[in-house]
Amino acid sequence: MDYRLEELSEDDFEKLVNTICQVILGTGVISFAKGKDGGRDGRFTGTANNFPSSSENWKGNFIIQAKHSSSPISSCSESDFKTIIDKEIAKIKKLKTSNEIDNYLLFTNRKYTGIVGSALRKKIIDETGVCNVEIIGKETLNDSYLNINKDIVKQFNLDKFILPFTFSEEELKDLILAFKDQLPSIENDINKGIEKVKFDYSKLDISEKNKKNRLGQIYFEDIIVNESLEHFNKIDSFLQNPRNESIKENYYDCVDELKQIITVKRDDFGAFEEILVFIRKLTTEGSLKLKGKKRFVSIFLHYMYYTCSIGVK
Structure with a gap:
């Protein structure tokens, strides 16, 4: 199911990401007001409910970042996203220095391309020293989170963006x-x-x-x-x-x-x-x-x- 997340505003996408994180991490997720966020749109401290899995839960200080694109065909392999990652790395380093981060989750509605996405994830780990890093693209957002959390779909009126039909x-x-x-x-x-x-x-x-x-x-x-x-x-x-x-x-x-x-x-x-x-x-x-x-x-x-x-x- 493609919920056409590009139709959301940047603010609503950030709210959507933090709402999803309340499910996979816990209700203690704190959202930040729009402005200079210092590399974070949300924060959580504790043990994750169900991330990356129910048996191996990350724990500590979580930093949540949301990066929205208005293009339906944008992907993580594009040069502008690589520039975004470089800017985020500088922010993560500061958070690491002040002991504010153990886990970093970046959500985007871009297509996640395996080779480039994995390379960018490794780059964040190598350059910041934060070992628990994940980049979550539109496929995972649609299939793993929204499809099984219909209350969130209704809360953000995502039903109206669903494609009326697909064909070959x-x-x-x-x-x-x-x-x-x-x-x-x-x-x-x-x-x-x-x-x-x-x-x-x-x-x-x-x-x-x-x-x-x-x-x-x-x-x-x-x-x-x-x-x-x-x-x-x-x-x-x-x-x-x-x-x-x-x-x-x-x-x-x-x-x-x-x-x-x-x-x-x-x-x-x-x-x-x-x-x-x-x-x-x-x-x-x-x-x-x-x-x-x-x-x-x-x-x-x-x-x-x-x-x-x-x-x-």
Whole structure:
């Protein structure tokens, strides 16, 4: 479950982290007011309830730090996070000198990458002398803490950030990449008149379909008609090419999955364009292989809609 912690404010994320620590460490967790925290957003002294496990509990002075990112694709391997760690190390050293720290917990909503994350953890240990150090990323926050503590989810209204649905977007990504690779030859064939496939723009009453699906007229005219419609005959040529038979099968698998999901989850959205934008974002977010090709996700989704593969006919 992805609770989309990037949607929280920095202050709320700090409160969320300290609330989680009250569960895994104890109710004696003390939160600090916003300001110069000296390297700490929370503090706990004693023996942890359940950290790092129920059988091997850390004890002593705990320093809790929360580092929030507003980006849904940020990770611990990025250079700005490494800079954050360097600044934290300087603060930890001061706390170590004054005997205020035995255990250091840094929570972040960034993706925790194993190799880089472990290296940063080791760097903190080596440079500060604090042996008990852990960096806790979004995966652990979602899976190990929030999924089993629904009261915390409700307390911070995290339910509203949950993704309405997910689907096998890799099939759509592969479809886009194959289409983009073949696009120059498709356009060349069409220009030469070799390909006779033409998209029939008049084969359905699209205005009636838009009403049934609650798709806005402005979105239809400005986005689908003005930006995507010219590509539909190219997609027809692409899908009808005999050498793309396996790709076409993947296309229909993707269509079938999306059609069923949209039918089940339709009431979670308002206008139909909200669904299209959501699927586009879900497919492209964090995808390096779609860099420079993201617009084709919308084009294919608009093609699916226009050809009645998705949405009410």
